[in-house]
Amino acid sequence: MKLFKCYDCAESFKSESKDEVLIMLFNHYMKSHKEIITNNSEAEKLVWMDTFDSDWAKVHETTG
Numbered sequence: 001m002k003l004f005k006c007y008d009c010a011e012s013f014k015s016e017s018k019d020e021v022l023i024m025l026f027n028h029y030m031k032s033h034k035e036i037i038t039n040n041s042e043a044e045k046l047v048w049m050d051t052f053d054s055d056w057a058k059v060h061e062t063t064g
Helices: 018-032 034-039 040-058
Strands: 002-005 012-015
Touching: 002 018, 002 040, 012 018, 018 034, 018 040
Parallel strands: none
Antiparallel strands: 002 012
16 A cells, blocks of 8 residues: 655545545545646646656555
8 A cells, every 4th residue: 555645735545556546636636625626727737647646656655
């Protein structure tokens, strides 16, 4: 499992797959940070995704 922290608050998510954590993050952002999703351009969303891809690759496995 990998532990990934939200970029905009202290909430964290555990997942084994990148796709699964993306779903968790999307649901979290729509609930808690909707303005970030709705107010960003497509170019800004691509930058976020590139950052996420890079950070996901760096996250260490956790136990449990």
